[in-house]
């Protein structure tokens with residue numbers, strides 16, 4: 001049994017970021033950093049159960065989208081020339097990448113069994129193929145070996161896994177939302193990798209007694225009778241699933257007014273974030289937040305809500321600066337937004 | 345009636361309670377506890393030891409070479425963790441298990457496809473090699489070998505009966521809430537603690553053949569699970585204090601807890617005169633070991649440490665990245681790349697079969713197919729910064745030394761090196777920070793470093809040496825950075841006296857040199873001192889007088905030394 005997403009107490013930053021990533025996969029994924037035992041893994045697994053089903057080519061190892069002709073895998077392209085593609089509905093995959101995974105298992109490798117049986121060369125897909133059109137989750141990403149993290153971020157950015165090894169030469173679609181989690185007290189993520197994630201949320205153990213009581217009560221109720229617990233949250237789960245569906249449908253129609261774009265630019269300049277990536281992510285995330293809220297126009301409120309998650313990991317880091325990145329974002333927001341509010 | 349021992353409770357719900365952390369240096373003592381637990385688990389429950397050197401494919405499973413070759417199919421051999429389903433994983437020297445393997449172990453534990461208890465022995469004598477905090481957090485029981493573990497053990501049939509009863513045991517909402525409140529009052533940040541306490545309370549009820557958790561069960565659970573995790577004591581004020589900020593062990597006045605009741609074995613009986621929450625809290629406080637009280641009192645004078653408890657700090661993986669596969673024969677230190685070998689052999693199978701029709705079934709592998717995998721060991725260095733914080737050198741130099749260490753921190757952050765911090769003053773050396781790459785913690789420790797007092801130089805060098813040796817055992821490259829003016833007036837026994845103190849310091853330095861530890865001495869005396877130069881000589885270390893070495897230069901020196909070592 002999986003703990004229901006809507007039963008997670010507090011942790012709004014994290015659950016919002018995950019929902020936004022579910023609505024806008026092009027955002028670059030989510031990095032959830034913080035205390036241990038705060039239910040980071042629980043939230044990801046819970047999200048998996050909520051994702052709407054999707055149309056896919058029946059029998060395709062990469063779950064190609066029949067409507068997206070440009071991104072079909074080579075198998076599907078070949079089948080298409082012979083006629084129509086058979087379609088089926090499947091659950092969106094959420095793939096766990098364990099820390100011990102070898103490069104073989106991640107990228108895929110020569111199918112040993114068939115190679116030994118008849119000497120034929122076939123590709124055995126790896127975890128990247130398994131995550132296509134879904135989520136790839138790595139717990140303790142700060143402990144993952146650097147070259148694997150590099151590889152994952154490259155594939156996540158390009159949407160394609162290029163395999164050149166063991167006499168194999170092929171490519172297949174690998175578009176997935178990368179979700180990483182970890183505890184910075186146990187070692188920080190390489191600074192170069194941080195800003196390649198779309199959103200970054202800090203997850204803290206709640207200090208509020210009411211929240212803590214509710215966390216323990218629900219965890220206990222779930223463990224004691226998971227079926228009854230699931231029933232209790234069935235309606236809430238349905239609502240969240242509907243929000244994701246509606247948000248996805250709405251996203252292409254969400255308008256970003258000129259004034260908001262300008263505000264985003266000002267904020268990024270005030271914070272001195274490098275390059276355009278921060279600005280782009282900020283506006284995209286604000287759009288997705290608007291879609292999640294069911295409105296078709298981005299407001300300043302959306303921007304404010306999402307700015308810490310979109311920018312905190314892009315600040316040029318002074319390791320001796322005591323103030324937390326989040327605080328710096330909030331401070332800059334106050335400066336950038338305050339005059340406008342006074343004028344209004 | 346005697347209450348059941350934690351070991352019996354663990355046997356009732358091995359995976360739910362996570363397991364047991366056992367502190368103490370006696371291997372025999374650990375073995376005795378193992379035997380007790382094993383005698384209560386089902387006779388066929390798996391029992392697997394995890395050596396520190398375990399490889400990933402044995403831990404998590406991998407290709408079974410012999411079987412695969414024989415059958416010509418890929419045959420998967422389950423790892424030790426999968427084999428432990430329904431039983432226990434034993435970590436005899438848990439403090440030495442590398443961080444990447446701890447993370448993999450915990451990953452499997454959380455995923456729960458294989459359900460096992462973890463029994464971890466922590467035999468470290470001091471803070472030099474702290475146990476993974478994530479591991480400790482998941483284990484319900486933190487025991488010391490010196491604890492009285494003779495509480496009722498139970499027969500296998502009784503344990504089995506309790507197990508079958510466990511899913512139906514109810515816990516009253518108020519009791520559950522009280523466990524949560526108590527955990528917070530004791531400064532326990534992790535929410536796993538009250539959840540584990542609730543499960544322990546359930547196991548207690550199940551063992552007593554009751555269908556509902558009683559107040560006494562909850563009290564006992566608080567004693568067992570919450571008391572050892574306490575990082576602070578609530579105010580003794582009868583009014584319930586506002587929930588304390590759990591992230592920091594608060595700097596309460598130390599003497600407010602000196603008059604706590606002594607370690608009382610008998611669980612207080614629920615009485616109607618006191619509210620429930622006080623009873624549970626009192627029970628927990630009564631079970632807090634007296635040395636923990638002393639530690640808590642001492643902590644109040646130190647900078648707050650994140651996480652609290654005994655275990656904090658963890659290390660990055662050290663397994664190294666594979667730098668490619670190439671033809672060659674496996675030998676010590678070079679592993680056969682099985683899959684790659686088979687892949688190399690695959691294209692030739694039909695040809696070889698034709699040439700050798702009598703070969704046994706399965707793939708025909710020739711020596712020329714052998715592929716080996718080389719690993720590039722990451723050269724992760726640990727700078728063990730050992731600072732004289734005593735009155736003699738501290739007064740004018742401590743601020744400068746702090747500045748230098750700050751710069752070193754920034755350097756380490758970029759290079760992903762680790763840093764540890766030891767300070768010595770008054771009678772002893774103190775580890776302010778075990779090796780870490782978490783910058784925030786290093787910064788906090790440094791900021792709170794006090795100065796003044798006598799100069800126990802030998803103790804400082806000894807502490808640095810011990811840590812350096814422990815780090816080397818873990819495959820890292822330690823370097824001792826000693827900031828001192830070379831003066832000493834406290835000897836190894838903690839006695840005053842210049843002559844003996846200097847002799848001891850030089851002896852400690854010689855010991856480092858004998859162990860071939862890399863070191864360098866930053867001379868903090870107002871003028872380059874003969875004492876510090878002498879010390880550097882004994883250490884086989886370079887000697888850098890600080891007066892003209894501004895912080896930037898110092899960091900440059902350390903980097904050069906790291907490259908050279």
Ligand SMILES: [Zn+2]
Pocket residue numbers: 057060061062063064072073074075076077
């Ligand atoms: Zn396809």
